[in-house]
Amino acid sequence: MAAPRALCLPLFAVVGIAAAADHTMTSGLGMSPEQKAVVFEQAELAFAVDPAAKSLDGDAVLTFKAKSPLSRFALEFDPRYAITAFEVDGVALAAQDRPDNEGRIEFTLPKAVSVWATAPTGEPWVATAVEGEGCDLLWPCIDHPMGKPLRVIQHITVPAELTAASNGRLLGVDRNDKTWTWNWSARQPDTYAIALNVGPYELLHSDYRSRYGNSMPMDFYYLRGNRAKAEGLYAELPKMIDFFEEVVGPYPWSDDKVGVVETPHLGMEHQTINAYGNDYKKDINGYDWLMQHEFAHEWFGNQMTNADYDDFWLHEGFAMYMQPLYLEWLRGRMYYDAEMLRQRGLIAGKHPMVAGRSRPNGTAESEAIDPGTDVYYKGAWILHTLRHQIGDRAFRASMRMLVYGRLDPKPGNFKPRYATTKDYVNAVNRITGKDWNWFFDVYLHGAVMPRLDVERAGGKLKLH
Ligand SMILES: [Zn+2]
Numbered sequence: 001m002a003a004p005r006a007l008c009l010p011l012f013a014v015v016g017i018a019a020a021a022d023h024t025m026t027s028g029l030g031m032s033p034e035q036k037a038v039v040f041e042q043a044e045l046a047f048a049v050d051p052a053a054k055s056l057d058g059d060a061v062l063t064f065k066a067k068s069p070l071s072r073f074a075l076e077f078d079p080r081y082a083i084t085a086f087e088v089d090g091v092a093l094a095a096q097d098r099p100d101n102e103g104r105i106e107f108t109l110p111k112a113v114s115v116w117a118t119a120p121t122g123e124p125w126v127a128t129a130v131e132g133e134g135c136d137l138l139w140p141c142i143d144h145p146m147g148k149p150l151r152v153i154q155h156i157t158v159p160a161e162l163t164a165a166s167n168g169r170l171l172g173v174d175r176n177d178k179t180w181t182w183n184w185s186a187r188q189p190d191t192y193a194i195a196l197n198v199g200p201y202e203l204l205h206s207d208y209r210s211r212y213g214n215s216m217p218m219d220f221y222y223l224r225g226n227r228a229k230a231e232g233l234y235a236e237l238p239k240m241i242d243f244f245e246e247v248v249g250p251y252p253w254s255d256d257k258v259g260v261v262e263t264p265h266l267g268m269e270h271q272t273i274n275a276y277g278n279d280y281k282k283d284i285n286g287y288d289w290l291m292q293h294e295f296a297h298e299w300f301g302n303q304m305t306n307a308d309y310d311d312f313w314l315h316e317g318f319a320m321y322m323q324p325l326y327l328e329w330l331r332g333r334m335y336y337d338a339e340m341l342r343q344r345g346l347i348a349g350k351h352p353m354v355a356g357r358s359r360p361n362g363t364a365e366s367e368a369i370d371p372g373t374d375v376y377y378k379g380a381w382i383l384h385t386l387r388h389q390i391g392d393r394a395f396r397a398s399m400r401m402l403v404y405g406r407l408d409p410k411p412g413n414f415k416p417r418y419a420t421t422k423d424y425v426n427a428v429n430r431i432t433g434k435d436w437n438w439f440f441d442v443y444l445h446g447a448v449m450p451r452l453d454v455e456r457a458g459g460k461l462k463l464h
Helices: 227-234 237-247 289-296 313-331 333-344 364-368 377-390 392-404 421-432 437-445
Strands: 006-008 011-015 038-050 055-066 081-088 114-118 124-128 151-159 169-175 179-187 197-199 201-209 215-223 258-262 274-276 304-306 417-419 454-457 460-463
Touching: 197 215, 201 227, 201 237, 201 258, 215 227, 215 237, 227 258, 237 258, 237 289, 237 313, 274 289, 289 313, 304 313, 304 392, 313 333, 313 377, 313 392, 313 421, 333 377, 377 392, 377 421, 377 437, 392 417, 392 421, 421 437
Parallel strands: 038 151, 215 258, 258 274, 304 417
Antiparallel strands: 006 055, 011 055, 011 081, 038 055, 114 124, 124 197, 151 179, 169 179, 201 215, 454 460
16 A cells, blocks of 8 residues: 555635536445545535525635555535645645636535525524535535544634534634634534534533443524523533433433534534524424434434445434434333334335445436435334344344444444445344345335235234
8 A cells, every 4th residue: 555645635616506416416326446545534524604695605614534556636526616725735726627717615504405594683693504406516526425524613703692503512713803713623523514603603512421431512592582402402401412322322412412503594514513493392292303313423424324225224324213212212102102103103115215226326327216215214113123033132233333333332333334224224123133135124124114015814813
């Protein structure tokens, strides 16, 4: 192996208001041999948000370590962004390699990604969410689930008095004349989990003491004026953390934080800064299902990330099943059964859950075989059925293997991992000492639910 070398790619960008390119609206198309040949060590992203002009300045410094010499490299980025400067290892690329409209550094975010809103108290309230379209809608990246940088540092500049709540640990706030810059650092966030959240936020903060003995900051950025409601939801968080830590395993990001931010959109599993927009509503079961669902993704989605979007049920099926499991843990079996029955009625059964080959987001071919919301409800039902086949002990062990790659996870002894459906099936087989492929074949590779034939004859009941 040749000596590694680093590539640094600073960028400024501008975007028009044309529709996004087809390529931008897809995610997970595959990684090029060059992209597979690097370690994405760090993305340092500076955003300057101007809510009055609905514009952003962007500057990205991306650091890659090549495992072998490379003569070319590719990143994905919405082509509506015009790049105003582009350097590799400090050397500017030739002018002809650059897009035309050099010089402008303001750009308007595409509508699909951004929510430019006004807080109830009148200040700007801005959020982004790019799941589905992928990270290239917001920053230059490897738009694939396995394209995570080992670290993401953000410098988010906003009008003074506004807060930019983001992924990871707050390094500090630079108070400039008319703006404030919020500096954040996050360990290995999911590519679509990088998000801007800007508003007149206030903070609820405390340290949560884990059943594993470690403690972690627990931060909730709520809109000014919502303190009483926010305190109500914040009080639910310790119970949710304790449930996940008992049933699945240690909270994966205790070195960063437990984080929630109030957003103008419903919700998204933005790593360590979960987007929350459920208006503090408790459902019929007396808890905030949206908060619990998004938080489940810290384990199923962020710590364990699907290697391909064909394995997406590993994110959503498990995250969905965590609501009935939580209700059972919190309130008893009747609540579990009622929630399972509700989810049962939502199974569509149009396309198989898993195609068995790469299925990127947003292409015509994948949309034609998209399992849709079955990744949630049918996914949860598969897990419900499996749990009752293999028992609670084996089922919990299978979740630990999937999420941590080991049966004895403790804070500090695991790293974020990528997993496939096959990895999960293999884990179940290994833990139970039996071959469950017949079970997964029926539920994952068939679209419709299996039929139960019942025969009664001569005092005998035959089930097939
Ligand atoms: Zn989800």
